[in-house]
Amino acid sequence: MDKVTLQNVHNRIKSYIHNTPVLTSQLINTICEAQVFFKCENFQKMGAFKMRGATNAILNLTETQKSKGVVTHSSGNFAQALSLAAKQMGVKAYIVMPKNAPQVKKEAVKTYKGIIVECDSNLEAREFEAKRIQMEKGATFIHPSNDDAVIYGNATAAIEFLEDYPDLDYIFTPVGGGGLLAGTLLASKYFSKNCKVIAGEPIAVDDAYRSLKSGIIEKNETSNTIADGLRTHLGDRNFPIIKAHVDTIIRVEEDDIVYAMKLIWERMKIVIEPSSAVAFAALLKEKEVLKHKKIGVILSGGNVDLSQLPF
Known part of the structure; x- marks a missing residue:
């Protein structure tokens, strides 16, 4: 860097x-x-701010990766950011969200055309669902911060x-x-x-x-x-x-x-x-x-x- x-x-x-x-x-x-x-x-x-990182992450993907979509797990802002960044570039975004995530954030994800997959409110459940989508859809996982x-x-x-x-x-x-x-x-x-x-x-x-x-x-x-x-x-x-x-x-x-x-x-x-x-x-x-x-x-x-x- x-x-x-x-x-x-x-x-x-x-x-x-x-x-x-x-x-x-x-x-x-x-x-x-x-x-x-x-x-x-x-x-x-x-x-x-998460719009910045989400945008850069998608721009870094190959055309093949973009064609299969992206997936993340997030209770709120990164869910929205990845959804909107993906929408701007014509990429599908699968968003794993805990069932108890704020409704206002779920509604925002839907507005940005993110495809919500709900899970239990723990990290293990989030990661399990994200990996399942990776396997089934071929989507690229993008971590919200790491x-x-x-x-x-x-x-x-x-x-x-x-x-x-x-x-x-x-x-x-x-x-x-x-x-x-x-x-x-x-x-x-x-x-x-x-x-x-x-x-x-x-x-x-x-x-x-x-x-x-x-x-x-x-x-x-x-x-x-x-x-x-x-x-x-x-x-x-x-x-x-x-x-x-x-x-x-x-x-x-x-x-x-x-x-x-x-x-x-x-x-x-x-x-x-x-x-x-x-x-x-x-x-x-x-x-x-x-x-x-x-x-x-x-x-x-x-x-x-x-x-x-x-x-």
Whole structure:
């Protein structure tokens, strides 16, 4: 991986994605005693950064592979992203979703012509169904976060960010499966002078934090967090990048996540999902040591069921 390769990825997917806006809030700057810039991936196509990685992954396939379709397992945003990216390129997308996935996300997948296959709400069931579809249909499996093409596509959010604000001191992202964090770390390495990357993670599912401590990929015993997009664990493609380059991972409580989500809603008049609010919650938790810095926050998505708002 090098700068030229990442730039080529960015150039390749540009026509399929939005270059999302960067917003600021004077009040939030005052609260943080810092300059804070929000990269609004909630305004991305299908409402989340995952459109970037999904698009790059499909563009990397051969014509034969495209003709047989793609398959993934996802409870939400990657399901939508792969469905829409596939639709744009005339490729079939089989989406394995747990039965208890948010209805709003299932409806979105259907809108994007994704073919939903429901399964029980555990990783084993997801993987079983995905493998069955691979065998029966010949579809290519694309992992939501542990796939090089997905990671490189995700990196383009931070590439755009650093093109607009090359002197950022920090970029904050959430961490769940690790695809956005790993991509952001690569972008920071090749497109900034000395921008550090910090991740936010719910204490309830702090596997990435524990993985950094132990040096091996840890799992979670529970999934009891409002940040439903962050319940997955790291993988063997993204963990080495994270281990080598992340500055730190800051853990936040559920109340911190809700507060951050509400503050963005009230002060910036935009909707972000709980998983997205985790990055901002991490910044708020550590604002005392980040005073007077230029800080970027990637708002990873805005796919919220408005009937289930936590405030």
